[in-house]
Amino acid sequence: MPSTPLVSVVITTKNRIELLPRSIRSVLEQTWTNVELIVVDDGSDVPVELPTTDPRARIIRNNQSQGLSEARNIGFRSAKGEFLCMLDDDDWYLPEKLERQVGYLQAHPDIGMVFSRVVVRDAEGKERCYLAENHVHSPEINLMAFNVIHPSSVLLRREVFDRIQFEPRIKKYEDTLFFNRICFTVPTAYQPIDVAVWMQDGRPDQLTRRFFDRNFVNFKIVCEGLDDILDRYPAARKLYYRRLAFQALRCRRLGEFLRAVPRAI
16 A cells, blocks of 8 residues: 555535535645545535645536535535545534544454544634543444544544445435444444534434424435344344334324334333
């Protein structure tokens, strides 16, 4: 492996052009300079133009929105890097994110993906750390927690994405399905350093906004996508299907509730 392999970073965005300059700068100003930045414009009403002339950055335009999961897939499929990572358009990387995580994977050739901490910042500028320094990682722990891995905190080898991609149908909980499948497929590791800032400023367009029916439909896809793993861990299966049953009740899907209950007990 060359000493300075190419790292491909994918930023997905839709109708949030005002957020892009900060996230793009954080990638292009990394201490690790061998970077390819791919911005996927997922059907913005006004096509996105890159706020930079840096030749390392390019844009892919989806004329019709494909959703976050497939937009990420599209970006990664077009990437040329040996290492891949992603960044939400409202978050940004800390300057040494790539250098420190590439160094970790180069020093641990058996590890397929590394993830780290992020700094959570609210609308008032208050900050806290997401994931404790003494956080212990295992696939089973991550499964029982419904996934603690933040997408802006990861770096993975290209061959990992070649094996596991985002489920295009899913519009929420996509990280729960994607990262749990990775954790049970390839060795993963937690590096206790801060690598990115995660904005939680309460905007109504943030993807974490809850809609009961959407929650149920998408969490059902998660349960189906992790079915083989959940069958091996009865405690996790009960946990996931109890949540699914509860969500079915909240959106008044009695038949789905009754189907989920046997796997929740």
